Amino acid sequence: MGREKTGLRLGAFLYPTGYHVAAWRHPDTPADAGVNFRHFADLARTAERGCFDFLFLADSVAMRGTDMPALSRTAVRYVAQFEPLTLIGGLAALTERIGLTVSATTTYTEPFHLARMLASLDHMSGGRIGWNLVTSQNPAEAYNFGLEAHPPHGERYARAHEYADVVRGLWDSWDDDAFLRDKRSGLFFDPDKLHVLDHKGPHFSVRGPLNIPRSPQGRPVIIQAGSSEDGRTLAASVGEIIFTAQDTKAGAQAFYADMKARVTAEGRNPDEAIVMVGVLTYAGRTRAEAEDRVEALQALVDPIVGLSLLASELGGVDLSGCDPDGPLPPLPASNAGKSRQRLLVEMAEREDLTIRDLYRRVAGGRGHHQLVGSPEDIADSFEDWLADGAADGFMIMPPALPQGLDDFVALVVPELRRRGLVPDAYRGTTLRDHLGLPTPVSRYA
Numbered sequence: 001m002g003r004e005k006t007g008l009r010l011g012a013f014l015y016p017t018g019y020h021v022a023a024w025r026h027p028d029t030p031a032d033a034g035v036n037f038r039h040f041a042d043l044a045r046t047a048e049r050g051c052f053d054f055l056f057l058a059d060s061v062a063m064r065g066t067d068m069p070a071l072s073r074t075a076v077r078y079v080a081q082f083e084p085l086t087l088i089g090g091l092a093a094l095t096e097r098i099g100l101t102v103s104a105t106t107t108y109t110e111p112f113h114l115a116r117m118l119a120s121l122d123h124m125s126g127g128r129i130g131w132n133l134v135t136s137q138n139p140a141e142a143y144n145f146g147l148e149a150h151p152p153h154g155e156r157y158a159r160a161h162e163y164a165d166v167v168r169g170l171w172d173s174w175d176d177d178a179f180l181r182d183k184r185s186g187l188f189f190d191p192d193k194l195h196v197l198d199h200k201g202p203h204f205s206v207r208g209p210l211n212i213p214r215s216p217q218g219r220p221v222i223i224q225a226g227s228s229e230d231g232r233t234l235a236a237s238v239g240e241i242i243f244t245a246q247d248t249k250a251g252a253q254a255f256y257a258d259m260k261a262r263v264t265a266e267g268r269n270p271d272e273a274i275v276m277v278g279v280l281t282y283a284g285r286t287r288a289e290a291e292d293r294v295e296a297l298q299a300l301v302d303p304i305v306g307l308s309l310l311a312s313e314l315g316g317v318d319l320s321g322c323d324p325d326g327p328l329p330p331l332p333a334s335n336a337g338k339s340r341q342r343l344l345v346e347m348a349e350r351e352d353l354t355i356r357d358l359y360r361r362v363a364g365g366r367g368h369h370q371l372v373g374s375p376e377d378i379a380d381s382f383e384d385w386l387a388d389g390a391a392d393g394f395m396i397m398p399p400a401l402p403q404g405l406d407d408f409v410a411l412v413v414p415e416l417r418r419r420g421l422v423p424d425a426y427r428g429t430t431l432r433d434h435l436g437l438p439t440p441v442s443r444y445a
């Protein structure tokens with residue numbers, strides 16, 4: 001099963017209110033979106049109607065922005081929201097085909113817990129789960145787990161490598177046909193088809209086996225989104241989908257070529273590591289209507305919010321004493337997200353942007369690529385990036401929800417279908433089917 005490898009892969013990045021920082025103030029957006037289950041259910045159904053390969057829920061195990069200087073009660077940037085694994089469980093029951101992907105941190109969780117939850121969800125959804133393996137971006141997460149700061153970047157990635165190995169080993173605990181459940185003979189499972197992991201490493205000691213049978217996809221799909229040297233190494237070794245924030249086509253092409261080469265060097269098939277670029281899309285029936293969509297949101301950005309958003313996107317730096325109409329000051333190296341800081345600093349230098357220009361820029365896409373235009377404009381750009389080796393697909397980041405997703409499905413999806421870039425209907429049932437990814441062979445096979 002599965003669709004042709006040449007198709008355009010589509011993911012829907014469902015930040016509760018939408019990706020734009022002021023989205024919660026948009027007249028059509030429910031202000032309680034983060035905890036409005038009906039809102040998420042509607043979004044999931046809309047994305048499924050558009051035959052998105054998957055929807056994606058980001059995560060942080062802390063509120064964001066509450067420790068920023070000069071933060072006022074009006075300066076809400078990030079909404080309080082559902083824990084996403086819990087939310088995915090609900091959405092699995094309300095959808096049939098769409099893949100369901102979610103971030104979970106390797107820095108502040110244990111691999112046994114996560115392997116078990118993801119395998120459970122893969123069973124419950126009929127094989128539609130993907131895990132975005134993150135090492136935690138938000139510095140405030142550390143305070144919730146007995147630390148004053150994240151462990152150093154390299155250490156987080158070293159733990160993540162071992163974590164991924166343990167999780168995959170646990171997912172292979174049982175052969176696909178291990179459970180006989182034969183009432184007549186009294187044999188519940190075949191002991192020859194049970195594998196005890198017995199992992200002992202620098203970060204984890206995990207005996208196993210996992211207390212759930214092997215899941216429909218064999219293993220849920222693994223996603224990686226790091227762009228630093230360490231992040232790329234991890235993505236090349238375990239990433240079946242690789243998310244990236246790229247603001248120019250040339251940058252995306254360089255990233256794409258580098259990642260495919262790294263995946264090949266790991267002895268993997270480069271088609272089995274799908275590079276997906278995040279894109280903020282403002283679609284309108286005409287270009288003018290799309291531009292109106294942008295202005296409607298930009299007009300809602302509070303300056304304090306803009307400044308604190310930029311400070312956190314730069315890796316938690318303090319910009320409070322800076323002149324918003326001056327350039328960025330020299331910045332300390334970030335322990336939180338090296339690639340994002342570099343991307344923004346380079347963008348500011350290249351385009352001679354002030355702090356105010358830059359926060360207006362990140363208010364929407366936060367360094368992700370942005371497309372504003374008619375369905376034809378957006379489809380042309382996708383086709384161009386696809387043909388020129390810049391991406392295998394796109395993570396659509398609707399600026400405000402539900403409007404941005406409704407517009408994309410009503411306007412852009414029909415145009416993509418007309419061009420044969422995306423199918424009219426799901427052909428398979430699992431996330432691996434949709435993406436054309438093989439079922440992984442167990443390490444014990």
Ligand SMILES: Cc1cc2nc3c(=O)[nH]c(=O)nc-3n(C[C@H](O)[C@H](O)[C@H](O)COP(=O)(O)O)c2cc1C
Nearest residue numbers: 058059103136137225226227228231243337338339
């Ligand atoms: C599309 C996308 C989604 C991401 N989602 C999350 C997330 O939910 N939680 C998180 O902590 N980090 C998330 N990240 C951040 C990455 O995991 C990573 O920390 C960041 O890209 C910096 O990578 P680096 O540390 O290798 O430079 C996301 C990144 C991208 C591009």
